[in-house]
Amino acid sequence: MELAIKNRIALTTQNFLTPKPKPKVKSLRVFSVKCTASLSSLDGVVERPWKTSDARLVLEDGSVWRAKSFGARGTQVGEVVFNTSLTGYQEILTDPSYAGQFVLMTNPHIGNTGVNFDDEESRQCFLAGLVIRSLSISTSNWRCTKALGDYLLERNIMGIYDVDTRAITRRLRQDGSLVGVLTTEESKTDEELLEMSRSWDIVGIDLISGVTCTAPYEWVDKTDPEWDFNCEGRGEIYHVIAYDFGIKHNILRRLSSYGCKITVVPSSWPASETLKMKPDGVLFSNGPGDPSAVPCAVKTVKELLGKVPVFGICMGHQLLGQALGGKTFKMKFGHHGGNHPVRNLVANRVEISAQNHNYAVDPASLPKGVEVTHINLNDGSCAGLAFPALNVMSLQYHPEASPGPHDSDSVFGEFIELMKKVKQKA
Ligand SMILES: NC(=O)CC[C@H](N)C(=O)O
Structure with missing residues (x-):
């Protein structure tokens, strides 16, 4: 093996392959993405033309991410992993290897090609849910037969958007994969969701x-x-x-x-x-x-x-x-x-x-x-x-x-x- 490659491996192996200790929770911290436009002076007078946050992703390290839901509603626990693919979200959604995991896409624009029947990688979606930065408001592809949101809803899979996926990815790279709970249920407190995420583990389970x-x-x-x-x-x-x-x-x-x-x-x-x-x-x-x-x-x-x-x-x-x-x-x-x-x-x-x-x-x-x-x-x-x-x-x-x-x-x-x-x- 060439020296440059050997050195590179020596440098990176230590960072990426060390086992992760359970994160310490000091206090819950809430993160939300700011709206780029504001109608604050008109609040209460007109209905906002965009959806406001109605979902939370609570990670086991105590961070709470306010988000907007699409797809199914409810509460779901899973391990959050980030995927750096620029295209192919439908193949990712139907890859059974994601069972028990939330897939966070680092590409900020998802949904623009919709979904089609030919790109399915298995008979159903087994993943816990999808986390994205920005959900495309329209679909534009000659193979598209359905919008992503309708597809997730039909398959009973939760999705959230308007989340700072970059910040979560940096956290996962820093601390390692984290368990999280995604919910659209207002009645559940952040503390309850944190407790749920900390009492679940993907390790040792036959999936x-x-x-x-x-x-x-x-x-x-x-x-x-x-x-x-x-x-x-x-x-x-x-x-x-x-x-x-x-x-x-x-x-x-x-x-x-x-x-x-x-x-x-x-x-x-x-x-x-x-x-x-x-x-x-x-x-x-x-x-x-x-x-x-x-x-x-x-x-x-x-x-x-x-x-x-x-x-x-x-x-x-x-x-x-x-x-x-x-x-x-x-x-x-x-x-x-x-x-x-x-x-x-x-x-x-x-x-x-x-x-x-x-x-x-x-x-x-x-x-x-x-x-x-x-x-x-x-x-x-x-x-x-x-x-x-x-x-x-x-x-x-x-x-x-x-x-x-x-x-x-x-x-x-x-x-x-x-x-x-x-x-x-x-
Ligand atoms: N794609 C796979 O087969 C994944 C293998 C195994 N579940 C892992 O996460 O390492």
């Missing part, structure tokens, strides 16, 4: 069982030919069993475009049943929550190791890391966005990647023979693994993008090559 499919099914959809790339002329069919820990549809579309016949199975599907189906390869998908809270999934992964080529993405990578004997840990505020530089040590190139995770595999905990194939250049964390002796490959991030750059798409081709090599040997 996979709430998002996985209930029965196996065949996946048939490919990437729309108009938008396909990288995989022309691959006619050969490989049968892949995809474990659904909260799988994003674009993983399935890309595998299918690359020439795979896919059977998606629930997270609890026994390894023995998978082996009976004689697949050419197994995919372990992305998924929400703490990877060390799902020992059953790790057991399944372990039982398949060495018997069939396997590819893990995000949660799948973390489960593989554990199955190989390693440990995962919670990061300070994780990686969420479409602009993460990763060094691919095998191809010796840098790829800009889409990421969404709060946990990582500790490379020091891995046994001999396991290779770190990719590293995140922002903080030096492990972004990919391989164990060639057992035909294992994995990425901590999202080669399927959706949303995000496509630099790492060719990894699906590498999985095909791995399956081909093993099949030819058999």
Whole structure:
């Protein structure tokens, strides 16, 4: 590794990877975004043409953020994470890996392209809620079929806008991810909401069982030919069993475009049943929550190791890391966005990647023979693994993008090559 990169990693690793102590609450502090125009002299005479704040986000550090609600109403608890993607809010909203989390978008303008049916990444929105700075008052996109607010309302997801997302992001970077409670209920006091946020934790909870499919099914959809790339002329069919820990549809579309016949199975599907189906390869998908809270999934992964080529993405990578004997840990505020530089040590190139995770595999905990194939250049964390002796490959991030750059798409081709090599040997 070049010295400049090594130094950069040494500098940043300490900041980003240290565990977070519970924040101390001195007193509740209220923050609200000021209106840019004022009708104060006319107050009480005319109705304000804009909505006034009707929601609060109370963080476990005692900060109270006044906001305006859109989408569903009620009270919801979750972990607040920030996402730096400039586009693709609908794919983010439907990524099951966000279950239990509020996604705060750092891009201040959200909603301008509305939503459409084709950009869904799963059957529903599993996230706790959406936090944005400014909600677009109109939608302007030829693919739009619905406005964002109506979509969230229909899916019973809370959203807030006119919040100082920049200030919250700085706080999360400083203190680490924070639990928060979002409410539109006036009757709940700030103290009650603070108490609620401090008595909930995302660590140690199995969130996979709430998002996985209930029965196996065949996946048939490919990437729309108009938008396909990288995989022309691959006619050969490989049968892949995809474990659904909260799988994003674009993983399935890309595998299918690359020439795979896919059977998606629930997270609890026994390894023995998978082996009976004689697949050419197994995919372990992305998924929400703490990877060390799902020992059953790790057991399944372990039982398949060495018997069939396997590819893990995000949660799948973390489960593989554990199955190989390693440990995962919670990061300070994780990686969420479409602009993460990763060094691919095998191809010796840098790829800009889409990421969404709060946990990582500790490379020091891995046994001999396991290779770190990719590293995140922002903080030096492990972004990919391989164990060639057992035909294992994995990425901590999202080669399927959706949303995000496509630099790492060719990894699906590498999985095909791995399956081909093993099949030819058999
Ligand atoms: N996208 C994912 O699979 C996320 C994995 C895991 N839930 C994490 O936050 O690290």
